[in-house]
Amino acid sequence: MLDTEVRDIIQQGYRQFLNGRDLSPRLGQKQMIGVIANALSEDNPDKRLAVIEAGTGTGKTVGYLMAALPIARALKKTVVVATGTIALQEQLIHKDLPELMATCDWDFSCALVKGRGRYACNLRMEQITDSLKSKDAGLFLFEDELQFNPNAETEELYREMALALEEGTWDGERDSWETRVKEVEWRALTVDRRQCTGRRCRFVNQCPFFNARNNLDESEVIVANHDLVMADLALGGGAILPAPQDCIYIFDEGHRLGDTAVRHFGAECRINSTLSWLERLPKQIKGQTPVFAQDSGLSEQLPRIEKEAQKITELLSMTYPLLKQYVDQSEHAEGRYRFAYGDVGEAIRELATQITLSTSGWLGRLEVLEDTLSEALSDKKYPIPLPDVELFYQQVGQWLGRAEKLLALWDRLHRELQQNDIPIACWLRLDESSGGNVDISINASPIQAAEILREQLWGCCYAAVVTSATLRSLGNFNTLQRETGMPSSATFMAVAGAFNYAEAASVRVPIDAVEGNNVDQHSRYLVDNFESMVEQRAGTLWLFSSRRQMEQVYDELPRELHKLILIQGQYSNREMVRLHKERIDQGSTSVLMGLASFAEGVDLPGDYCRHVVIAKLPFAVPDEPLQEALAEWIEGNGGNSFFDISLPVASLRLIQACGRLLRTETDTGTVSILDKRLVSKRYGAQLLDALPPFRREIG
Numbered sequence: 001m002l003d004t005e006v007r008d009i010i011q012q013g014y015r016q017f018l019n020g021r022d023l024s025p026r027l028g029q030k031q032m033i034g035v036i037a038n039a040l041s042e043d044n045p046d047k048r049l050a051v052i053e054a055g056t057g058t059g060k061t062v063g064y065l066m067a068a069l070p071i072a073r074a075l076k077k078t079v080v081v082a083t084g085t086i087a088l089q090e091q092l093i094h095k096d097l098p099e100l101m102a103t104c105d106w107d108f109s110c111a112l113v114k115g116r117g118r119y120a121c122n123l124r125m126e127q128i129t130d131s132l133k134s135k136d137a138g139l140f141l142f143e144d145e146l147q148f149n150p151n152a153e154t155e156e157l158y159r160e161m162a163l164a165l166e167e168g169t170w171d172g173e174r175d176s177w178e179t180r181v182k183e184v185e186w187r188a189l190t191v192d193r194r195q196c197t198g199r200r201c202r203f204v205n206q207c208p209f210f211n212a213r214n215n216l217d218e219s220e221v222i223v224a225n226h227d228l229v230m231a232d233l234a235l236g237g238g239a240i241l242p243a244p245q246d247c248i249y250i251f252d253e254g255h256r257l258g259d260t261a262v263r264h265f266g267a268e269c270r271i272n273s274t275l276s277w278l279e280r281l282p283k284q285i286k287g288q289t290p291v292f293a294q295d296s297g298l299s300e301q302l303p304r305i306e307k308e309a310q311k312i313t314e315l316l317s318m319t320y321p322l323l324k325q326y327v328d329q330s331e332h333a334e335g336r337y338r339f340a341y342g343d344v345g346e347a348i349r350e351l352a353t354q355i356t357l358s359t360s361g362w363l364g365r366l367e368v369l370e371d372t373l374s375e376a377l378s379d380k381k382y383p384i385p386l387p388d389v390e391l392f393y394q395q396v397g398q399w400l401g402r403a404e405k406l407l408a409l410w411d412r413l414h415r416e417l418q419q420n421d422i423p424i425a426c427w428l429r430l431d432e433s434s435g436g437n438v439d440i441s442i443n444a445s446p447i448q449a450a451e452i453l454r455e456q457l458w459g460c461c462y463a464a465v466v467t468s469a470t471l472r473s474l475g476n477f478n479t480l481q482r483e484t485g486m487p488s489s490a491t492f493m494a495v496a497g498a499f500n501y502a503e504a505a506s507v508r509v510p511i512d513a514v515e516g517n518n519v520d521q522h523s524r525y526l527v528d529n530f531e532s533m534v535e536q537r538a539g540t541l542w543l544f545s546s547r548r549q550m551e552q553v554y555d556e557l558p559r560e561l562h563k564l565i566l567i568q569g570q571y572s573n574r575e576m577v578r579l580h581k582e583r584i585d586q587g588s589t590s591v592l593m594g595l596a597s598f599a600e601g602v603d604l605p606g607d608y609c610r611h612v613v614i615a616k617l618p619f620a621v622p623d624e625p626l627q628e629a630l631a632e633w634i635e636g637n638g639g640n641s642f643f644d645i646s647l648p649v650a651s652l653r654l655i656q657a658c659g660r661l662l663r664t665e666t667d668t669g670t671v672s673i674l675d676k677r678l679v680s681k682r683y684g685a686q687l688l689d690a691l692p693p694f695r696r697e698i699g
Contacts, residue, residue, distance in 0.1 A: 001041055001043070002037055002038060002041040002071075003041070003074060005074075006037075006041075006070050006071055006074050007037070009070040010033065010037060010066060010067060010070050010071075013066055013070070013104040013106065014030075014033065014066055016103055016104050016105065017062065017066070017100065017103045017104055020102075020103030020104075021099075021103060026057075026058060026059055026498055027495075027496040028054055028055070028058040028059075028063075028495035028496040028497060028498060029054075029058055029059045029060070029062065029063045029495075031493070031495040031496060032052055032054055032058065032060060032063035032064065032067070032467075032495050033063050033066050033067045034067075035050055035052060035491055035493050035495070036050055036052070036063070036064055036067035036068060036465055037067040037071060038491075039463065039465070039490075039491050040067065040068060040071045040072075040248060040463050040465075041071060042463075044489075045462075045463075046487060046489040047489050047490070047491070048462065048463035048464070049458060049463065049464050049465075049486065049487065049489070049490035049491070050464075050465045050466070050490060050491045050492075050493070051254075051465075051466045051467075051471060051477060051480065051486060051490055051491065051492045051493070052064075052465065052466070052467045052471075052491075052493050052494075052495060053467070053468065053469070053470065053471040053472055053477075053493070053494040053495070054467055054468075054469065054494075054495050055469050055470075055497045055498065055499070055659070055692070056469050056498070056499075056659055056662065056663055057497070057498030057499055057662075057663075057664065057665060058469075058495060058496075058497070058498050059498075060252070060467055060469075061092065061096050061252070062096070062100065064081075064250050064252070064465055064467060065079075065081075065096070065097070065100055065221075066100070066104075068248055068250060068465070069106065069108050069220070069221065071248070072220065072248050073108070073220060075248075075462070077246055077247060077248050077462050077463075078219070078220060078221070078222060078241075078242045078246055078247050078248070079220065079221045079222070079247075079248050079250065080222045080224055080229065080241055080242070080247045080248070080249050080250070081221065081222070081223050081224070081250045081252060082224050082225055082226050082228070082229045082249060082250065082251050082252070083223070083224075083225050083226070083252045083253055084225065084226055084252070084253030084256040084260070085225070085253065085601065086114075086175065086225065088252060088253065089112060089114070089223050089224070089225060090112075090175070092223045093110060093111075093112040093223045097110050097221065097223075108220045108221050109218055109219045109220050109221070110219060110220070110221040110222075110223065111212070111215040111216055111219035111221070111222050111223070112212070112222075112223045113212060113213070113216060113222055113223065113224050113228065113240070113241070114173070114175075114212070114224075114225070114228070115227065115228055115231070116190065116191070116192060116193060116196070116209050117190050117192070118173055118174045118175060119172050119173055119174070119190065119207075119208040119209040119212065120161065120165065120172040120173075120174070120189040120190065120208055121189060121190055121191045121196070121203075121207070121209070122165065122172075122201075122203035122206055122207055122208075123191075123197075123201060123202075123203055123390060124188065124189050124190065124191060125158070125161065125162050125165060125189060126162075126203075127387075127390075127391070128158050128162075128188060128189070129158060129159065129162045132150075132155050132158065132159070150185070150188075154185050157181070157185065158188075158189075161177070161189070165206075165208075171208055171211075172207075172208025172209075172211075173208060173212075174186055191394060191397070192397065192398075192401055194370075194397035194398070194400045194401040194404075195393070195394040195397030195398060195401070196209075196397070197374065197377055197390065197393055200374060200377040200378050201377075202386075216241070216242070222241060222242075224241065226251065226253075226256060226257055226260040226261075227260060227264060228240060228241070229241065229249065229251075229457075230260060230261055230264035230265070231264065233452075233456045233457060234264065234265065237456065237460060244456075244457065244460040244461040244462070245460060245461065245462055246462065247461055247462060248461075248462055248463045248464070248465075249457070249461055249463070249464040249465070250464070250465045250467070251464065251465065251466045251467070252467055252468070253468055254466035254467055254468040254471060254480075255468045255470055255471055255480070255652065255656075256468075257449075257453075257466065257483075257484055258448065258449050258450075258453075258480070258483030258484045259483075261449030261452055261453055261484075262445060262446055262447075262448065262449045262626065263445075265445070265446055265449070265452055266443065266444065266445035266446070267405065267408040267409040267412060267443070267444050267445070268405075268409060268441055268442070268443045268444075269405070269406060269409040269410070269441065269442050270431065270439050270440070270441045271316065271319055271320045271323065271439060271440050271441070271442070272320065272437065272438075272439040272440070273439055274316060274402070274406060275313060275316055275317060275320075277402060278309055278312060278313045278316070279313060281306065281309050281399070282306050282309070282310070284395065285302050285303075285305065285306045288302065288392055288395075289302055291384060291388050291392070292384055292388075292392070294383040294384060295372075295376070295382075295383070295384065297372065298369070298372050298373075298376075301365065301368065301369050301372065302369075304365060305362070305365050305366065305369065308358065308361060308362040308365060309362060311358050311362075312355065312358050312359055312362060312406075315351060315354050315355045315358060316355065318351060319348070319351055319355075319442075320440060322347060322348060322351070323348075323428050323440050323442060324440060326339075326428055327428050327430050327440060330428075334429070334430070335429065335430030336427060336428065336429045336430070336625070337427060337428045338425070338426070338427040338428075338625045338628055338629065339426045339427065340632065341417065341423045341629075341632065341633070341636070342417060342423040342424040342425060342426045342444070342629065343417060343423075343426075344413050344426055348413060349413065349414055349416065350414075352410045352411075352413035352414035353414040355406075355410040355414075356407065356410045356411045356414050359403060359406050359407045359410065360407060360411075362403060363400070363403045363404065363407060366396060366399055366400050366403060367400065369396055370393070370396050370397065370400060373389055373392060373393040373396060374393070376389050377389055377390070377393065409442065409443075409444055412424060412426075412444040413426065413442075413444060422446070422447065422448070422451060422633065423447065423629065423633055424444050424445060424446055424447065424629075425443075425444070425445050425446075425447050425625050425626050425628075425629035425630075426442070426443065426444045426445075426629075427442075427443050427625040428440055428441070428442055428443075429441045429443065443625070445625075445626060447626060447629045447630045447633060448482065448483055448630065449483065449484060449485065450481075450482060450483065450484060450485030451485060452485075453484050453485045453486075454485035454487070458485065458486065458487060466480075466484070466486065469656075469659060470600075470652055470655045470656050470659065471494075472494060472652075472655075472690070473648035473649065473651040473652040473655070473690065474647065474648050474651045474686050474687075474690050475686075475689065475690045477492045478648070479648040479649070479652065497692065498665060499662050499665060499667075499692075501662070501692045501693045501694050501695075502693055502694065502695050504662055504667060504668050504669075505661055505662055505667075505668060505669050505670060505671065505694050505695070506670050506671070506694050506695040506696065506697050507658065507670075507671045507672075507673065507688075507691060507694040507695070507696055507697070508670060508671070508672050508673070508696075508697035508698070509672075509673050509674075509675075509676070509678050509679055509697075509698050509699060510529075510672070510674065510699075511699045512525075513525070513673075513674050513675060513676040513678075513679075514674075514675075514676055515675065515676045515677050515680060516545075516615070516616025516617055516674075516675035516676075516677055517677070519549070522549075522615075522616060522674075522675075523549055523552055523553055523556075525674065526549075526553045526615055526674060527553055527556045527557060529674070530542075530553065530557055530561065531558075531561060533611065533613050533672060533674075534561075534564065534589065534591055534611075535589070535610045535611045535669075536589050537584075537587055537588065537589055537607075538584065538589070538607045538608075538609075538610040538611070539580060539584050539590050539591075539592070539604055539607060539608045539609045539610060539611075540589075540590070540591045540592070540609070540610070540611040540612075540613065541591075541592045541594070541598065541602075541604065541609050541611070541612050541613065541660055542591060542592065542593045542594070542613045542615065543594060543595070543598060543599050543612065543613065543614050543615060543618075543657050543660075544593065544594070544595055544615045544616075545595070545596075545615065545616055545617075545618045545619070546621075547568075547569075547595060549615065550567065550568070550593055550594075550595065550615075551567075553593075553615075554567050554593060564589050564590060564591050565591045565592075565593055566579055566580055566590065566591070566592050566593070567593040567594075568593060568594040568595055568597070568598065573594075573597060573598070573602075576592060576594075577592075577602060577604070580592050580604075580608065581604075581608055584607050584608050592604075596618070596653070598660075599618070599653060599656050599657040599660065600656040600657075600659070602660060603663055604660060604663065605663035605664045605667055606663075606664065606666070606667060609660060609661060609663075609669065610668070610669040610670070611661075611669055611670050611671075611672065612657065612658065612660050612661045612669070612670070612671045612672070613671075613672045613674065614654070614657050614658075614671065614672070614673045614674065614675070615674055615675070616674065616675040616677075617650055617654065617673075617675045617677055617678065617687070618650050618653035618654055618657065619646055619649075619650045620646060620649055620650070627645070630645060631645060643683075647683055647686070647687075650687065651686070651687055651690045654673075654687055654690075654691065655690060655691060655692070658671050658691055658692060658694075659692075662692075671694065678698075679698055679699055
């Protein structure tokens with residue numbers, strides 16, 4: 001039951017917000033505030049979950065913050081707002097929250113939290129600058145793929161960063177550095193959780209990561225992302241963020257949550273790459289042995305670690321020829337093989353059992369070594385110089401991280417599937433490095449995140465809200481429920497939209513359209529009709545489901561049209577949008593040609609987009625291992641993978657693509673769908689009915 005005092009705070013805050021911004025109340029926003037407030041105030045924990053679809057223009061950020069913040073303070077809970085993108089994180093912490101605090105006269109403390117990899121490590125920075133001073137090119141990057149000798153330009157970048165960090169003119173966060181930093185350059189400056197010495201580090205008081213974390217304890221609102229929440233849950237919850245039972249989670253861009261969870265809980269092992277690392281390990285150990293000769297206890301540990309690593313190497317060497325047999329018999333053009341129902345067979349399962357046992361024991365020895373080095377860092381009388389201990393600690397941390405990933409993969413493969421279990425997806429892929437070396441990667445992943453999220457999130461948190469502009473497919477939330485495990489006891493609602501769709505825009509399917517699965521004829525149709533679909537002195541967005549078709553259409557267009565087109569891959573997405581807007585601002589015609597990444601999250605209001613052209617219905621290509629495994633499981637249980645997976649996903653993608661047209665209440669335009677299947681197939685009516693209520697110009 002919503003407390004009267006809290007209700008008054010919400011109502012007064014909303015009035016002040018509207019007055020302060022000279023806005024009128026929006027029906028959808030008011031509905032959203034009410035639904036969230038009622039859900040968060042439930043006594044029954046099973047009902048403190050809400051799923052809200054709020055279209056563009058609803059003002060959903062204000063809607064969920066307005067309801068959640070006063071309730072969280074009254075309950076002494078922390079609001080964790082998790083987004084799908086860094087851009088939305090930045091917008092929330094630097095724009096939306098400060099504006100809300102100012103207009104409502106609220107004083108909630110807020111903090112932005114990002115993964116450790118977004119922050120520079122002071123110790124690494126010192127090690128690098130010392131290395132540069134001595135002209136030692138071997139910057140101790142322990143990742144095999146990053147053997148990296150910086151050029152003069154990169155060396156100067158490191159010196160500038162070190163100085164800025166020392167003087168306090170830079171906070172050590174990657175996203176706040178003024179110029180772009182390449183991935184290989186940045187990776188040299190960071191450590192993962194296993195390589196970080198934590199509170200024992202002599203730079204802990206200046207550490208950008210810990211300074212950011214210190215703000216969390218006092219913060220009532222934490223802005224994170226989906227991946228960070230998944231990482232916290234994987235560690236048992238409460239390791240990075242507050243404990244789930246103390247949190248009210250709000251998942252903005254919630255349509256990405258299921259995919260993020262599946263990706264996060266997947267595991268992979270590249271056989272030859274892992275063997276190369278393990279084979280180099282004895283040399284690395286021998287290099288440290290004389291350095292730590294004065295510590296007899298540690299010196300005794302190293303030979304045992306080397307011996308057990310050799311055992312894992314021998315076992316892993318046996319997997320390559322075994323896996324290669326499956327890849328060789330695969331008919332897949334990309335050299336990929338998927339195990340039906342995730343069953344790898346007895347031979348692989350037996351090897352996986354032995355690798356799991358050996359790796360588990362070895363991991364324990366590495367943890368003991370890490371503990372020994374950790375204690376040495378705090379021992380002022382320890383006989384080995386501190387920089388040597390710090391460097392070895394980082395190296396052992398890298399071993400531990402790789403050992404954990406190795407164990408995560410093989411531990412899954414040695415388990416025999418029980419009759420009622422949801423199978424994992426397990427597949428092999430042939431990889432070829434830039435040097436021409438061939439490797440086999442073996443992957444294991446849950447086929448959906450429902451069970452994981454049910455156990456580790458929905459069943460543990462105090463409350464949660466999932467929201468996005470597009471959560472329904474085919475007019476219902478069934479697909480979202482299947483993907484995320486959101487229980488039926490939750491509140492599900494699509495709030496009123498902000499636009500008058502019928503007046504503002506139309507959706508059209510030309511009478512002469514060609515069915516999208518007739519590839520050659522359809523591509524010819526797109527080329528022949530391309531110019532007629534371009535808005536003059538305004539923006540047009542062409543969306544394709546296939547890169548091959550997009551590039552084929554572009555190549556066959558008259559050269560004079562190329563001057564109007566910005567095609568994905570020509571520049572970064574951000575630069576394409578900037579150039580597109582620049583052209584429109586100058587009164588010119590501009591066409592964006594893009595794939596799925598342009599179908600969501602791209603904001604092109606007004607003349608920047610007057611026409612969205614969807615080349616064909618966005619059915620997923622059913623040859624990705626995860627999709628294949630999910631379809632196999634559904635078919636095996638009497639379902640229909642097309643109607644249960646492909647069609648709902650296509651519906652969601654189609655709605656997202658159409659959502660690129662109307663971004664403000666004054667926008668107008670047209671959505672053209674150039675795929676006759678929308679009218680020729682029985683399922684076409686379902687897809688049309690699930691779209692926003694545009695005027696229809698069909699056939």
